[in-house]
Amino acid sequence: MVTKVSAMTDKTTRRWGLTIPLDGISFDQQRRVIEELPDLGYTDVWSSEAGAGDAFTPLALASTWAPSLRLGTAIVPVYTRGPATLAMSAATLAAAAPGRFVLGVGTSSDVIVEKWNGIPFEEPFKRARDTLRFLRSALAGEKVSHEYDTFSVQGFRAGLVPDPVPPVLLAALRPGMLRLAGREADGAIVNWLSADDVRTVAPYVNEGGAGKEIAARIFVLPGMDADTSRAIGRRMIAAYMNVPVYRAFHEFLGRSDDFAAMWRLWAEGDRKGALEAIPDHVVDDLIVHGAPEKCREHVERYMDNGVTTPAIALLPSEDPAPMIRALAPR
Structure with missing residues (x-):
């Protein structure tokens, strides 16, 4: 079966992303901010799933509020949704925003998986690898019957097959996961690293071949x-x-x-x-x-060192719009 896969990142596009939902204001009040993002030069919005909102609902709303934005999850844990449910959630959003969705998955942490959700946090490397392999088949519409090392799927075939199939990124920190992201995913999602640290982690991802995406959540506190x-x-x-x-x-x-x-x-x-x-x-x-201009320059250093998509995560604010405008790309 030949499957068309959406481009991970348009090489002519300089990506500049923002983490949503924005902290500090209710989500129903964020429409005005998100609608403005494309005119400011933002290309992406990225959600997460830990202890607040789920990963998919904010992106579904953003897809209608600003139809040109690319949408990404950073991340959905591979433990807290069953494999088929994860594939269905991804396929639904990819079909609603064709060519504009990137599925980012990861193992998360023992706190979120085990302490909050009561799921054993066991063999994270294998669970990530198995989930990537399952998603490749499931999102392409193939029937999946397979005994993976960490779970089993028997007779699943997605009733909704997105066209194009969304790229899948893997959250990774150390060499094993970084290499897995480059080898079996379309790239990696990283966070809690410095701009100089990107030079350490990027080569492991790029061992998997040319064109790998490296998305980074970068915490930014401008203007204080x-x-x-x-x-x-x-x-x-x-x-x-x-x-x-x-x-x-x-x-x-x-x-x-x-x-x-x-x-x-x-x-x-x-x-x-x-x-x-x-x-x-x-x-x-x-x-x-620091000053917004200095913050922009600092984020650009991440990109100079190998990050293809920064996802700025702002400090909570009663009105984040001025910060977002001040941090907009040149």
Whole structure:
């Protein structure tokens, strides 16, 4: 069966994405902001699925509010939806926005999968690999009967086959997953890394061949002073870097010494001390902050080093529109 697959990223298009829903305002009030994005130069909106909204509903609304935007999930966990349900959700949105949808999946974390959803967080590499292989077949309309290592599917054939089939990206941090994203997906989704760290992770993805997409969620706090930005950034960093998968990621990136004191104090229950132990230079590397023009230049450094699609994630605000306008690409 020959299947047409939508292009991951138009090489003539310089992508500039935004994470939705926007924090700080109700989603029903975000239409006016999203409608304005294409005129400002934004090309993409990317959703996520952790402890707030689901990944697909915001994109479905955005697809009608701004019909030119590309829509991406970053990410949908591969554990919390069954394989067939995940394929059906993706096919529905891909059919509603032909050629404009990118399915980003990932293993998520033990907190979300196991503690919040009661699903064993077992063999994440194999689960990601098996899900990618299943999605390739299912989204193409093939009948799937297969015993994968981490789940079994018997006799599934999608009743809705999108044309074109959406590309699939895999969230990845360390070499094994990054190589898997390049080998069996259309690219990778990364986050919580510096612009310079992109040079470390991108080659693993690009081993899989030319044209791989690398989308990055980049946390941006524009227009506030350095002390306030760093205080907010420290809280965000501590919340993530004490999750095992992110700790291992930054050990791989070479930040063991930078985070040693924070990890020790956090384990001892000294939360205040742990936050204070995070060096300024680490916050400045992982959180984009400062004047909007400087923030734009910082995001562009990610792209210079190998990110093809930045997905800016803004600090919550009562009115994010001024920030979004200020961060619009040149």
